[in-house]
Amino acid sequence: MSADAAQRGPDAEAVRAQAASWLLRRRDYDVWTEEDQRAFDIWLEASLAHRIAYLRLEAVWQDADRLTVLRPRSKGWVGPAVRGFGPVLARLTALLVIAVAIGAGAYFYFAQTAERTYATAIGERKIVKLADGSRIELNTDTLLRISSGAKGRRVSLVKGEAFFTIAHDAAVPFVVDAGHYRVVDLGTQFSVKRDGGKLNVDLVEGRARFESSERGNAKQRSIILVPGDTVVATADSLSLKRKSTDSMADSLGWRRGMLVFHHTPLAEVVAEFNRYNTQKIAIADPSIADRTITATLPTNDIEAFVRIAKNFFGLHVTHHGNDVTISQ
Protein backbone atom coordinates (compact mmCIF):
# COMPACT_ATOMS: atom_id res chain seq x y z
CA MET A 1 0.00 0.00 0.00
CA SER A 2 1.80 3.10 -1.18
CA ALA A 3 -0.25 5.54 0.88
CA ASP A 4 0.72 3.71 4.01
CA ALA A 5 4.36 3.48 3.01
CA ALA A 6 4.48 7.20 2.27
CA GLN A 7 3.15 7.93 5.69
CA ARG A 8 6.05 6.18 7.35
CA GLY A 9 9.54 7.56 7.65
CA PRO A 10 12.36 6.14 5.56
CA ASP A 11 13.35 2.54 6.16
CA ALA A 12 14.90 2.60 9.62
CA GLU A 13 17.41 -0.14 8.87
CA ALA A 14 18.79 1.64 5.80
CA VAL A 15 19.02 4.97 7.60
CA ARG A 16 20.90 3.33 10.43
CA ALA A 17 23.45 1.83 8.06
CA GLN A 18 24.02 5.24 6.45
CA ALA A 19 24.34 6.91 9.84
CA ALA A 20 26.87 4.30 10.94
CA SER A 21 29.10 4.79 7.93
CA TRP A 22 28.95 8.58 8.26
CA LEU A 23 29.82 8.33 11.91
CA LEU A 24 32.73 6.02 11.16
CA ARG A 25 34.05 8.30 8.46
CA ARG A 26 33.68 11.37 10.56
CA ARG A 27 35.21 10.07 13.76
CA ASP A 28 37.44 7.16 12.88
CA TYR A 29 38.92 7.95 9.48
CA ASP A 30 42.24 9.73 9.32
CA VAL A 31 41.00 12.29 6.85
CA TRP A 32 37.86 14.42 7.06
CA THR A 33 37.81 17.18 4.49
CA GLU A 34 35.62 20.22 4.09
CA GLU A 35 33.99 18.44 1.19
CA ASP A 36 33.13 15.53 3.46
CA GLN A 37 31.63 17.99 5.91
CA ARG A 38 29.47 19.55 3.21
CA ALA A 39 28.22 16.17 2.02
CA PHE A 40 27.57 15.16 5.60
CA ASP A 41 25.60 18.35 6.31
CA ILE A 42 23.46 17.70 3.27
CA TRP A 43 22.75 14.14 4.39
CA LEU A 44 22.02 15.26 7.94
CA GLU A 45 19.54 17.91 6.81
CA ALA A 46 17.83 15.67 4.27
CA SER A 47 15.67 13.94 6.85
CA LEU A 48 15.03 14.16 10.54
CA ALA A 49 15.37 10.39 10.57
CA HIS A 50 19.01 10.84 9.52
CA ARG A 51 19.75 13.20 12.35
CA ILE A 52 18.11 10.99 14.93
CA ALA A 53 19.84 7.81 13.77
CA TYR A 54 23.14 9.67 13.82
CA LEU A 55 22.59 11.11 17.31
CA ARG A 56 21.69 7.72 18.67
CA LEU A 57 24.77 5.97 17.31
CA GLU A 58 27.05 8.85 18.13
CA ALA A 59 26.00 8.90 21.78
CA VAL A 60 26.97 5.26 22.23
CA TRP A 61 30.08 5.39 20.03
CA GLN A 62 31.34 8.39 22.02
CA ASP A 63 30.60 6.72 25.30
CA ALA A 64 32.53 3.72 24.02
CA ASP A 65 35.65 5.88 24.19
CA ARG A 66 35.45 5.31 27.90
CA LEU A 67 36.15 1.65 27.30
CA THR A 68 39.74 2.74 26.91
CA VAL A 69 40.00 2.59 30.72
CA LEU A 70 40.01 -1.18 30.19
CA ARG A 71 43.25 -0.89 28.31
CA PRO A 72 46.08 -2.54 30.20
CA ARG A 73 49.41 -0.78 30.11
CA SER A 74 52.76 -2.10 28.85
CA LYS A 75 51.91 -5.79 29.23
CA GLY A 76 49.95 -7.33 26.39
CA TRP A 77 46.20 -7.56 26.82
CA VAL A 78 45.22 -11.06 27.81
CA GLY A 79 41.49 -10.91 27.11
CA PRO A 80 40.07 -13.40 24.65
CA ALA A 81 39.20 -10.88 21.96
CA VAL A 82 42.68 -9.52 21.43
CA ARG A 83 45.09 -12.25 22.39
CA GLY A 84 48.63 -11.72 21.19
CA PHE A 85 48.33 -8.01 20.75
CA GLY A 86 51.90 -7.07 21.52
CA PRO A 87 53.82 -6.84 18.29
CA VAL A 88 51.55 -4.45 16.40
CA LEU A 89 54.14 -1.76 16.24
CA ALA A 90 56.84 -4.19 15.18
CA ARG A 91 54.76 -5.43 12.28
CA LEU A 92 53.87 -1.94 11.18
CA THR A 93 57.45 -0.80 11.15
CA ALA A 94 58.42 -3.88 9.21
CA LEU A 95 55.84 -2.95 6.62
CA LEU A 96 57.08 0.60 6.39
CA VAL A 97 60.65 -0.53 6.02
CA ILE A 98 59.66 -2.70 3.07
CA ALA A 99 57.94 0.27 1.49
CA VAL A 100 61.08 2.31 1.98
CA ALA A 101 63.25 -0.35 0.39
CA ILE A 102 61.08 -0.45 -2.72
CA GLY A 103 61.07 3.31 -3.06
CA ALA A 104 64.80 3.79 -2.57
CA GLY A 105 66.89 4.59 -5.58
CA ALA A 106 64.42 6.60 -7.57
CA TYR A 107 64.92 10.19 -6.62
CA PHE A 108 64.17 12.14 -9.73
CA TYR A 109 62.57 14.77 -7.60
CA PHE A 110 65.90 15.56 -6.08
CA ALA A 111 67.70 15.75 -9.39
CA GLN A 112 67.02 19.46 -9.74
CA THR A 113 67.22 22.05 -7.03
CA ALA A 114 63.75 22.94 -5.94
CA GLU A 115 62.07 24.18 -2.83
CA ARG A 116 58.57 23.43 -1.75
CA THR A 117 56.63 24.48 1.30
CA TYR A 118 54.15 22.26 3.07
CA ALA A 119 51.89 23.42 5.87
CA THR A 120 49.06 22.07 7.99
CA ALA A 121 46.38 24.05 9.79
CA ILE A 122 45.42 23.40 13.41
CA GLY A 123 43.89 19.93 13.61
CA GLU A 124 45.09 18.97 10.14
CA ARG A 125 47.47 16.17 9.20
CA LYS A 126 49.14 15.61 5.90
CA ILE A 127 51.36 12.97 4.36
CA VAL A 128 53.97 14.11 1.86
CA LYS A 129 55.42 11.36 -0.30
CA LEU A 130 58.69 12.18 -1.95
CA ALA A 131 59.80 10.79 -5.27
CA ASP A 132 62.71 8.97 -3.62
CA GLY A 133 60.29 6.89 -1.57
CA SER A 134 60.68 8.91 1.62
CA ARG A 135 57.60 9.94 3.47
CA ILE A 136 56.92 12.83 5.80
CA GLU A 137 53.84 12.98 7.99
CA LEU A 138 53.01 16.49 9.13
CA ASN A 139 51.16 16.86 12.40
CA THR A 140 48.88 19.75 13.41
CA ASP A 141 49.96 23.37 12.86
CA THR A 142 53.22 22.53 11.10
CA LEU A 143 55.30 24.33 8.52
CA LEU A 144 58.22 22.80 6.68
CA ARG A 145 60.25 23.42 3.56
CA ILE A 146 61.76 20.75 1.42
CA SER A 147 64.66 21.48 -0.85
CA SER A 148 67.00 19.31 -2.82
CA GLY A 149 70.01 19.72 -4.96
CA ALA A 150 73.73 19.45 -4.85
CA LYS A 151 73.80 19.61 -1.05
CA GLY A 152 71.49 16.63 -0.74
CA ARG A 153 67.96 16.39 0.54
CA ARG A 154 67.09 19.00 3.13
CA VAL A 155 64.00 19.63 5.14
CA SER A 156 63.64 22.69 7.26
CA LEU A 157 61.12 22.33 10.07
CA VAL A 158 60.00 25.87 10.77
CA LYS A 159 57.41 24.92 13.37
CA GLY A 160 55.30 21.99 14.51
CA GLU A 161 55.96 18.27 14.34
CA ALA A 162 56.67 15.71 11.66
CA PHE A 163 57.42 12.01 11.39
CA PHE A 164 60.05 11.02 8.84
CA THR A 165 60.42 7.67 7.13
CA ILE A 166 63.52 8.09 5.06
CA ALA A 167 64.68 6.09 2.09
CA HIS A 168 68.33 5.97 3.00
CA ASP A 169 70.91 6.82 0.43
CA ALA A 170 74.46 7.35 1.66
CA ALA A 171 75.28 9.39 -1.46
CA VAL A 172 72.40 11.82 -0.92
CA PRO A 173 72.08 12.55 2.80
CA PHE A 174 68.74 13.57 4.20
CA VAL A 175 69.01 16.41 6.70
CA VAL A 176 66.29 17.92 8.86
CA ASP A 177 67.11 21.43 10.02
CA ALA A 178 65.31 22.74 13.05
CA GLY A 179 66.73 25.98 14.37
CA HIS A 180 69.90 25.43 16.34
CA TYR A 181 70.07 21.74 15.56
CA ARG A 182 69.72 19.30 12.76
CA VAL A 183 69.13 15.59 12.37
CA VAL A 184 71.05 13.70 9.71
CA ASP A 185 69.44 10.50 8.57
CA LEU A 186 71.47 7.31 8.56
CA GLY A 187 68.57 5.05 7.46
CA THR A 188 65.76 5.97 9.75
CA GLN A 189 62.33 6.58 11.09
CA PHE A 190 62.17 9.47 13.48
CA SER A 191 59.98 12.32 14.61
CA VAL A 192 60.95 15.93 15.15
CA LYS A 193 58.82 18.38 17.10
CA ARG A 194 59.63 22.05 17.27
CA ASP A 195 57.76 24.16 19.75
CA GLY A 196 59.21 27.65 19.93
CA GLY A 197 62.77 27.24 21.20
CA LYS A 198 62.25 23.66 22.30
CA LEU A 199 63.08 20.77 20.04
CA ASN A 200 62.15 17.13 20.56
CA VAL A 201 63.47 14.23 18.49
CA ASP A 202 62.31 10.61 18.91
CA LEU A 203 64.19 7.94 17.04
CA VAL A 204 61.96 4.95 16.22
CA GLU A 205 64.15 2.91 13.94
CA GLY A 206 67.56 2.88 12.31
CA ARG A 207 70.22 5.45 13.04
CA ALA A 208 70.45 9.22 12.85
CA ARG A 209 72.95 11.85 13.81
CA PHE A 210 71.84 14.76 15.95
CA GLU A 211 74.09 17.80 15.78
CA SER A 212 74.30 21.51 16.15
CA SER A 213 73.49 23.46 12.98
CA GLU A 214 76.17 26.05 13.63
CA ARG A 215 79.22 24.93 11.76
CA GLY A 216 81.74 26.83 13.80
CA ASN A 217 80.42 25.44 17.05
CA ALA A 218 83.08 22.88 17.89
CA LYS A 219 81.89 22.50 21.48
CA GLN A 220 78.71 20.77 20.39
CA ARG A 221 79.60 17.24 19.54
CA SER A 222 77.20 15.24 17.48
CA ILE A 223 75.30 12.29 18.96
CA ILE A 224 74.37 9.11 17.14
CA LEU A 225 70.78 8.25 18.00
CA VAL A 226 69.57 4.66 18.23
CA PRO A 227 65.98 3.39 18.50
CA GLY A 228 64.33 4.48 21.72
CA ASP A 229 66.47 7.60 22.05
CA THR A 230 64.67 10.81 22.72
CA VAL A 231 66.40 14.17 22.64
CA VAL A 232 65.08 17.36 24.19
CA ALA A 233 67.06 20.41 23.22
CA THR A 234 66.89 24.16 23.64
CA ALA A 235 69.43 26.70 22.42
CA ASP A 236 71.64 26.07 25.45
CA SER A 237 70.61 22.73 26.91
CA LEU A 238 70.43 19.21 25.63
CA SER A 239 69.23 16.00 27.21
CA LEU A 240 69.21 12.47 25.87
CA LYS A 241 66.86 9.89 27.39
CA ARG A 242 65.66 6.42 26.63
CA LYS A 243 61.99 5.83 25.97
CA SER A 244 60.20 2.47 26.06
CA THR A 245 58.68 1.25 22.80
CA ASP A 246 55.24 1.75 24.35
CA SER A 247 55.85 5.28 25.37
CA MET A 248 57.34 6.11 21.97
CA ALA A 249 54.30 4.59 20.25
CA ASP A 250 52.10 6.67 22.58
CA SER A 251 53.75 9.94 21.68
CA LEU A 252 53.32 9.07 18.00
CA GLY A 253 49.60 8.36 18.48
CA TRP A 254 48.88 11.50 16.43
CA ARG A 255 49.92 9.59 13.31
CA ARG A 256 46.65 7.72 13.57
CA GLY A 257 44.73 10.72 14.88
CA MET A 258 44.86 9.72 18.52
CA LEU A 259 46.20 11.31 21.68
CA VAL A 260 47.46 8.72 24.12
CA PHE A 261 47.65 9.70 27.76
CA HIS A 262 49.15 7.61 30.48
CA HIS A 263 48.79 9.10 33.95
CA THR A 264 49.07 12.47 32.26
CA PRO A 265 48.23 15.61 34.30
CA LEU A 266 45.10 17.41 33.10
CA ALA A 267 47.16 20.54 32.37
CA GLU A 268 49.23 18.62 29.82
CA VAL A 269 46.16 16.92 28.37
CA VAL A 270 44.55 20.30 27.84
CA ALA A 271 47.71 21.70 26.26
CA GLU A 272 47.76 18.76 23.83
CA PHE A 273 44.11 19.18 22.83
CA ASN A 274 44.74 22.88 22.30
CA ARG A 275 47.47 22.06 19.79
CA TYR A 276 44.96 20.22 17.63
CA ASN A 277 41.82 22.30 17.95
CA THR A 278 40.78 25.87 17.35
CA GLN A 279 38.25 25.38 20.11
CA LYS A 280 40.36 25.97 23.23
CA ILE A 281 40.10 24.44 26.68
CA ALA A 282 41.16 26.25 29.84
CA ILE A 283 41.54 24.99 33.40
CA ALA A 284 40.20 27.55 35.86
CA ASP A 285 41.45 25.91 39.06
CA PRO A 286 45.17 25.19 39.45
CA SER A 287 44.15 22.64 42.09
CA ILE A 288 42.79 20.26 39.46
CA ALA A 289 45.58 20.74 36.92
CA ASP A 290 47.68 17.89 38.27
CA ARG A 291 44.99 15.24 38.42
CA THR A 292 46.02 12.52 36.02
CA ILE A 293 44.20 10.72 33.27
CA THR A 294 44.85 7.55 31.27
CA ALA A 295 43.00 7.42 27.99
CA THR A 296 43.27 7.24 24.22
CA LEU A 297 41.20 9.93 22.55
CA PRO A 298 40.82 11.24 18.99
CA THR A 299 42.82 14.46 18.60
CA ASN A 300 39.73 16.37 17.45
CA ASP A 301 37.35 15.00 20.05
CA ILE A 302 37.23 17.66 22.75
CA GLU A 303 33.75 16.41 23.54
CA ALA A 304 35.12 13.03 24.66
CA PHE A 305 37.57 14.73 27.00
CA VAL A 306 34.88 17.01 28.36
CA ARG A 307 32.70 13.99 29.08
CA ILE A 308 35.52 12.36 31.01
CA ALA A 309 36.12 15.54 32.98
CA LYS A 310 32.43 15.70 33.81
CA ASN A 311 31.61 12.07 34.40
CA PHE A 312 34.80 10.61 35.82
CA PHE A 313 36.28 13.57 37.66
CA GLY A 314 32.97 15.25 38.47
CA LEU A 315 34.39 18.56 37.27
CA HIS A 316 32.35 21.53 36.21
CA VAL A 317 32.40 22.38 32.52
CA THR A 318 31.25 25.71 31.15
CA HIS A 319 31.05 26.70 27.51
CA HIS A 320 31.46 30.30 26.53
CA GLY A 321 31.41 31.01 22.87
CA ASN A 322 33.55 28.41 21.22
CA ASP A 323 35.71 27.73 24.24
CA VAL A 324 35.47 25.48 27.26
CA THR A 325 36.48 26.12 30.86
CA ILE A 326 36.94 23.33 33.36
CA SER A 327 36.68 24.05 37.05
CA GLN A 328 36.18 22.29 40.36
Added chain:
Amino acid sequence: MVDRSGTDFDETGWPQAGGGVSASEIDAWFVREVLPLEATLIQFLRRNSRNRSDVADLCQEVYMRAYEAAKERLPERTKPFVFAIARNLLIDRVKHEQIVPIETVADLDTLNIAIDEPGPDRVVMARDTLRRLQAALERLPQRSREAVVMRKIEGLSRSEIALRMGITEHTVNRHLTDGMCLLADLVYGEPTDTRGPT
Protein backbone atom coordinates in the same frame (compact mmCIF):
# COMPACT_ATOMS: atom_id res chain seq x y z
CA MET B 1 4.07 13.24 3.88
CA VAL B 2 3.87 12.52 7.54
CA ASP B 3 0.48 12.93 9.08
CA ARG B 4 0.91 14.63 12.43
CA SER B 5 -2.74 15.43 12.99
CA GLY B 6 -3.01 12.75 15.62
CA THR B 7 -0.28 14.09 17.85
CA ASP B 8 -2.10 15.74 20.70
CA PHE B 9 -0.50 15.74 24.08
CA ASP B 10 -3.33 16.54 26.46
CA GLU B 11 -1.97 14.41 29.28
CA THR B 12 1.28 16.30 29.40
CA GLY B 13 -0.07 19.80 29.44
CA TRP B 14 1.50 20.23 26.01
CA PRO B 15 1.70 22.29 23.89
CA GLN B 16 2.09 25.71 25.37
CA ALA B 17 3.11 28.97 23.82
CA GLY B 18 6.87 29.20 23.59
CA GLY B 19 9.75 30.13 21.37
CA GLY B 20 11.95 27.84 19.34
CA VAL B 21 14.49 25.53 20.93
CA SER B 22 17.98 25.37 19.43
CA ALA B 23 19.00 22.23 17.56
CA SER B 24 21.83 21.48 19.98
CA GLU B 25 19.45 21.76 22.94
CA ILE B 26 17.07 19.33 21.31
CA ASP B 27 19.94 17.00 20.42
CA ALA B 28 21.13 17.01 24.03
CA TRP B 29 17.62 16.49 25.38
CA PHE B 30 17.03 13.69 22.93
CA VAL B 31 20.19 11.81 23.89
CA ARG B 32 19.73 12.45 27.61
CA GLU B 33 16.02 11.82 28.03
CA VAL B 34 14.48 10.12 25.03
CA LEU B 35 17.03 7.45 24.10
CA PRO B 36 17.07 5.87 27.59
CA LEU B 37 13.33 5.18 27.10
CA GLU B 38 14.03 3.02 24.08
CA ALA B 39 13.81 -0.40 25.73
CA THR B 40 10.42 0.42 27.25
CA LEU B 41 9.23 2.05 24.06
CA ILE B 42 10.14 -0.99 21.98
CA GLN B 43 8.35 -3.30 24.42
CA PHE B 44 5.32 -1.07 24.17
CA LEU B 45 5.37 -0.96 20.36
CA ARG B 46 5.97 -4.67 20.11
CA ARG B 47 3.00 -5.44 22.32
CA ASN B 48 0.67 -3.06 20.56
CA SER B 49 1.66 -3.25 16.95
CA ARG B 50 0.02 -5.85 14.75
CA ASN B 51 3.05 -6.14 12.58
CA ARG B 52 6.03 -6.90 14.77
CA SER B 53 8.52 -6.63 11.96
CA ASP B 54 8.13 -2.89 11.63
CA VAL B 55 8.83 -2.01 15.25
CA ALA B 56 12.13 -0.40 14.21
CA ASP B 57 10.28 1.83 11.73
CA LEU B 58 7.64 2.70 14.31
CA CYS B 59 10.31 3.56 16.84
CA GLN B 60 12.02 5.80 14.30
CA GLU B 61 8.69 7.50 13.59
CA VAL B 62 8.08 8.12 17.30
CA TYR B 63 11.56 9.64 17.59
CA MET B 64 10.94 11.88 14.58
CA ARG B 65 7.62 13.11 15.91
CA ALA B 66 9.07 13.67 19.37
CA TYR B 67 12.01 15.61 17.96
CA GLU B 68 9.77 17.65 15.70
CA ALA B 69 7.40 18.52 18.54
CA ALA B 70 10.28 19.46 20.85
CA LYS B 71 11.37 22.19 18.44
CA GLU B 72 8.71 24.47 19.91
CA ARG B 73 9.49 23.75 23.52
CA LEU B 74 11.07 20.86 25.40
CA PRO B 75 8.48 18.91 27.38
CA GLU B 76 8.68 18.99 31.15
CA ARG B 77 8.10 15.29 31.48
CA THR B 78 9.64 13.39 28.64
CA LYS B 79 8.27 9.93 29.30
CA PRO B 80 4.52 10.65 29.12
CA PHE B 81 5.28 12.95 26.18
CA VAL B 82 7.02 10.19 24.21
CA PHE B 83 4.45 7.54 25.04
CA ALA B 84 1.57 9.82 24.08
CA ILE B 85 3.26 10.20 20.70
CA ALA B 86 3.68 6.43 20.42
CA ARG B 87 0.05 5.87 21.28
CA ASN B 88 -1.14 8.45 18.77
CA LEU B 89 1.08 6.95 16.12
CA LEU B 90 -0.43 3.51 16.67
CA ILE B 91 -3.91 4.98 16.48
CA ASP B 92 -2.99 6.78 13.24
CA ARG B 93 -1.75 3.54 11.83
CA VAL B 94 -4.93 1.69 12.62
CA LYS B 95 -7.02 4.50 11.15
CA HIS B 96 -5.11 4.22 7.90
CA GLU B 97 -5.42 0.47 7.61
CA GLN B 98 -8.11 -0.46 5.12
CA ILE B 99 -9.38 -3.34 7.18
CA VAL B 100 -9.48 -2.80 10.91
CA PRO B 101 -9.81 -5.97 12.90
CA ILE B 102 -12.09 -5.56 15.86
CA GLU B 103 -9.56 -6.73 18.44
CA THR B 104 -7.07 -4.03 17.38
CA VAL B 105 -9.56 -1.30 18.13
CA ALA B 106 -10.31 -2.85 21.49
CA ASP B 107 -6.62 -3.01 22.37
CA LEU B 108 -6.14 0.67 21.73
CA ASP B 109 -8.12 1.50 24.83
CA THR B 110 -5.53 -0.22 26.94
CA LEU B 111 -2.58 1.66 25.50
CA ASN B 112 -2.51 4.25 28.24
CA ILE B 113 -1.62 1.67 30.82
CA ALA B 114 1.88 1.22 29.50
CA ILE B 115 2.70 4.88 29.97
CA ASP B 116 2.87 4.48 33.72
CA GLU B 117 5.12 1.45 33.69
CA PRO B 118 8.44 2.01 35.34
CA GLY B 119 11.20 2.66 32.84
CA PRO B 120 14.97 2.84 33.12
CA ASP B 121 16.09 5.51 35.49
CA ARG B 122 18.32 7.71 33.41
CA VAL B 123 20.50 8.74 36.34
CA VAL B 124 21.24 5.12 37.10
CA MET B 125 21.72 4.54 33.41
CA ALA B 126 24.31 7.29 33.03
CA ARG B 127 26.29 5.94 35.95
CA ASP B 128 26.02 2.48 34.51
CA THR B 129 27.04 3.35 30.97
CA LEU B 130 30.49 1.86 31.20
CA ARG B 131 29.17 -1.38 32.64
CA ARG B 132 26.42 -1.58 30.06
CA LEU B 133 28.88 -0.91 27.27
CA GLN B 134 31.23 -3.52 28.58
CA ALA B 135 28.42 -6.06 28.79
CA ALA B 136 27.24 -5.09 25.30
CA LEU B 137 30.76 -5.49 23.96
CA GLU B 138 30.87 -9.05 25.30
CA ARG B 139 27.78 -9.86 23.30
CA LEU B 140 28.93 -8.63 19.91
CA PRO B 141 29.76 -11.20 17.23
CA GLN B 142 33.42 -12.13 17.52
CA ARG B 143 34.84 -10.23 14.53
CA SER B 144 32.91 -7.06 15.30
CA ARG B 145 34.02 -7.28 18.90
CA GLU B 146 37.65 -7.66 17.91
CA ALA B 147 37.44 -4.65 15.62
CA VAL B 148 35.67 -2.50 18.24
CA VAL B 149 38.14 -3.53 20.95
CA MET B 150 41.09 -2.60 18.73
CA ARG B 151 39.52 0.70 17.80
CA LYS B 152 38.11 1.80 21.13
CA ILE B 153 40.35 0.15 23.70
CA GLU B 154 43.64 -0.11 21.87
CA GLY B 155 43.07 3.03 19.82
CA LEU B 156 44.30 1.47 16.57
CA SER B 157 43.52 3.03 13.22
CA ARG B 158 41.43 1.24 10.62
CA SER B 159 44.48 0.35 8.57
CA GLU B 160 46.20 -1.09 11.63
CA ILE B 161 43.11 -3.13 12.43
CA ALA B 162 42.98 -4.40 8.85
CA LEU B 163 46.59 -5.48 9.14
CA ARG B 164 46.01 -7.15 12.49
CA MET B 165 42.90 -9.01 11.40
CA GLY B 166 44.22 -9.86 7.96
CA ILE B 167 41.22 -8.30 6.21
CA THR B 168 40.61 -5.27 4.00
CA GLU B 169 39.82 -1.85 5.43
CA HIS B 170 36.45 -2.14 3.75
CA THR B 171 35.69 -5.22 5.85
CA VAL B 172 36.99 -3.45 8.95
CA ASN B 173 34.46 -0.71 8.22
CA ARG B 174 31.70 -3.27 8.11
CA HIS B 175 32.72 -4.86 11.39
CA LEU B 176 32.92 -1.43 13.02
CA THR B 177 29.60 -0.15 11.71
CA ASP B 178 27.90 -3.45 12.62
CA GLY B 179 29.46 -3.19 16.07
CA MET B 180 28.30 0.40 16.37
CA CYS B 181 24.68 -0.45 15.56
CA LEU B 182 24.61 -3.48 17.82
CA LEU B 183 26.17 -1.59 20.71
CA ALA B 184 23.46 1.05 20.39
CA ASP B 185 20.77 -1.65 20.32
CA LEU B 186 22.21 -3.40 23.34
CA VAL B 187 22.78 -0.24 25.34
CA TYR B 188 19.44 1.42 24.57
CA GLY B 189 17.18 -1.34 23.37
CA GLU B 190 17.72 -3.95 26.08
CA PRO B 191 15.47 -3.82 29.13
CA THR B 192 17.53 -2.64 32.09
CA ASP B 193 16.69 -5.63 34.27
CA THR B 194 18.47 -8.02 31.92
CA ARG B 195 21.63 -6.02 31.59
CA GLY B 196 24.96 -7.33 32.71
CA PRO B 197 27.12 -10.08 31.30
CA THR B 198 25.21 -13.16 30.28
